[in-house]
Amino acid sequence: MFFGKGAKVSYFRSRESAFLPYFRSDSSFVYCHNIQGLLEELGIPIYNSIEWRMFIDSSKRILKCVLLYNSNLYGAVPIAHSVSLREEYGNIKRVIELLQYHKHNWIICVDLKMLCFLFGQQHGYTKYPCYLCMWDSRARDQHWVERNWPPRSDLKPGDPNILHETLVDREKIIFPHLHIKLGLMRQFFKALTTESNCFNYLVWAFLGLSIQKIKAGLFDGPQIRQLNKNERFSGSISELEENAWLSYKNLVKGFLGNARAENYIEIVLKLLESYRELGCNMSIKMQFLHNHFANSPENLAAVSDKQGERFHQDLKVMEERYQGRWDLQMLADYCWSIKRECPQLEHARKSYKRKFLP
Incomplete structure (x- = not known):
């Protein structure tokens, strides 16, 4: 069989197949169910949850959850992605449960709006927005004078500005x-x-x-x-x-x-x-x-939360490539891309691109 001049041949790309077993889909919500196995597949043999932090944020239409290494030695590892979930208390609680957060107990660095969902607080311009003390946002005559505001002993539903039960421990929160x-x-x-x-x-x-x-x-x-x-x-x-x-x-x-x-x-x-x-x-x-x-x-x-915000820009390229098919294959393909960029690992196919040597 002969092909004419200019014919194009394509094949099915399955480079992400090694990462697919670590992700699951639940009603348009893609998440990683085996964190340790995913990191080992990425070339990180020793996993210690103390060395990692979790970042949750959303853009105008997408909710993302990513793991960041504390010293920023490794790249951002995506562990959850959704185009249907919005920043609401019930959705964030579902994310925490599916990711089995209490099994890992990562430290968390998120913006203040996400903190309201994690601590069950009423968001917006409320009177007691702080999760550490009873700082009165409306007592402007005391803001620059008073430093010893009454501390919050606990965050229970029914306390000032607390609507729901807390999802994480306050000691795991880092200021953004x-x-x-x-x-x-x-x-x-x-x-x-x-x-x-x-x-x-x-x-x-x-x-x-x-x-x-x-x-x-x-x-x-x-x-x-x-x-x-x-x-x-x-x-x-x-x-x-x-x-x-x-x-x-x-x-x-x-x-x-x-x-x-x-x-x-x-x-x-x-x-x-x-x-x-x-x-x-x-x-x-x-x-x-x-x-x-x-x-x-x-x-x-x-x-910091800077690396997490940068992840929005990095994943945007992959989202444009998949053109709305944002499912398990996209996150698995992104994991393959960050593993491919690691210079210490050996790959079956080498790049012969000419490089400029010093």
């Missing part, structure tokens, strides 16, 4: 340092007046953003990094604004980064004082720094 940084930036920009030189410079520098978004502080990570390197922005701010801005940069480097400075307590207190003088409001994220920053681990960057 990425969301804390974004929250601090938002409070800084909200405190700016529209007549200030700093605000007018932001309008000129970010022509693609509306005045309402700039006033609300809706900046993403690349835009924030652009401001950190922009000397003209530093020259357009007043003395109070400059003190708050420099305190924020010192906090990111000396407390929320890879290495905690020896004077990190002084750095945190200086930031709080500069934000108070600027006229910023006390948000729930800033409240963690004001009252509970001593509970954070020494190296926040090693257990």
Whole structure:
């Protein structure tokens, strides 16, 4: 049998077949039922749940759950995916049960909205949003003064702002340092007046953003990094604004980064004082720094939620490739891709692509 010139031949690709036995599907919810076996298949022979953390988040239409290595040595390992489940208490409880969380007891790093579901709290702008103390979000006259709020001894249904039973232990929660940084930036920009030189410079520098978004502080990570390197922005701010801005940069480097400075307590207190003088409001994220920053681990960057947020972008390529067929094969194929990128492992088929040597 002969084929004409230009004929294309394709074959069924089954590279993900080795990972399929570790995943199951339950009503459009795909999850891993054998975590240890999946990690061994990925080339991680020794599994210790203490060395891993779980990240749960959702985009506009997809709920994802991923395992992250604490020192960020390994890539993100997807363990759950759904296009039908939304961020609701009943759905999150189902995820925790199917993944057998209480068998592993990973530490958890998620955003504050997900914390409300994990602790059965009423979400939104409530009076007692903190899961550690009875911080009153509406007592603004005491926010910058009071530090010893009554602690929450337990989280039981019927307590203030508690609707359901808790799903995880509070000791397993790590402060989301990425969301804390974004929250601090938002409070800084909200405190700016529209007549200030700093605000007018932001309008000129970010022509693609509306005045309402700039006033609300809706900046993403690349835009924030652009401001950190922009000397003209530093020259357009007043003395109070400059003190708050420099305190924020010192906090990111000396407390929320890879290495905690020896004077990190002084750095945190200086930031709080500069934000108070600027006229910023006390948000729930800033409240963690004001009252509970001593509970954070020494190296926040090693257990941050930044790697989990990055997983949204990494999986997006695989989701576009499967074009809506987001099932077991897609997660198994993604696991194959991260194993294929490991240079220490041997593969049956080598790449002969020309490389530039130094």
